[in-house]
Amino acid sequence: MSQREREDRADYESLTFAKLKDVLRERDLRVSGKKAELIARLEENDSSGATDDQVEEIEEVEDDFEDDKFEDDSDDDFFDDEWDDFHVARQKPVLDESTTADIAVLKSQKKKQPAFRRQEWFRYRRLSKTGWRKPKGMQSSQRVNRSTDLLWQE
Template sequence: MEEYENMTVAELKELLRGAKLPVSGKKSELIARLIESNDSSEEVAEEVDIEDVEMHEEDDDTFDDDDEEFFDEEWDQIHTARQKPVLDDVTKANLSIRAAQMKKQPKFRRQEWYRYYRLARTGWRKPKGMQSKQRLNMKYRTPMVRVGYGKIAAVRGLHPSGFEDILVNQPSDLDGLDPERQAIRIGAGVGNRKRAHIHDRADDLGLRVLNRRKIDRKGDLK
């Protein structure tokens, strides 16, 4: 029970997917589901023959000390699996189409971006000069933004992972969101105190935070 409490929602959902169990619900529901599956698996394990147990003991003899060092707890903290959305086949196909379109899209650069460094760092601006070679579509200039470069409309606005990107500024904004389809992005003006509350609330509801940051919880932030 304590092991599950210390795990994140994403890690709990990975265990549920491995056991072929539903991954929807709050963190407490996920933990209860895992405990029920463990109890049922223990009942099945008691019915295993003695011969199978002896075979496993022989296999354990070949376990080296190097393997013990490999399965260290520090190794598990290197990478944490990110939460994935539950998508239908049509949405997955549309996302792959959009990814292919993104690869073919050229870089839209401002006029004379190669001459002035400040222009290369800023976003797109449409050229408006009467004699602008970029506006006149000369081949030796970069292309302009046009409607034809638009992506597939069915998944427009979705995060690359497939989640619907929801902007939140307070913990109450998380109520009513679907953790299987929606992920949250915390506003840039939110302070660390409220941001920490949003992180905790999102973990309880099983929501993924797209722009999660490390917060050093000292003093009043604990």
């Protein structure tokens, strides 16, 4: 092993597992495997004539904090094969005038309709159209004899 190869190996050893995966993705290599396998794959790629410029750029961007949880992360290898792409949010569609007008009509219709609130169940009719309910309690107006009340007012 030459001096240059030993330096490259030491550089790869100092990188975290996540950064090694990033380097492999940039070089379009397979990402799954243990850290030693990833380093071996990078060394094979280096020996086949790839440039080391990408590795030097990554070393310059290195953060101050350490991610120890990525050191031995062989249990999530099955995710790497399926999810190599990053999530891309859908762009907001450009609508024509007719669609915009339709949306405005729907919005105005929705504004007229009151929002149903579960806490305010007493606002909504749940009984028959007459609203009759069996009287409960002694203070019910259907139970109280109003004819005797007139006698007391005199």
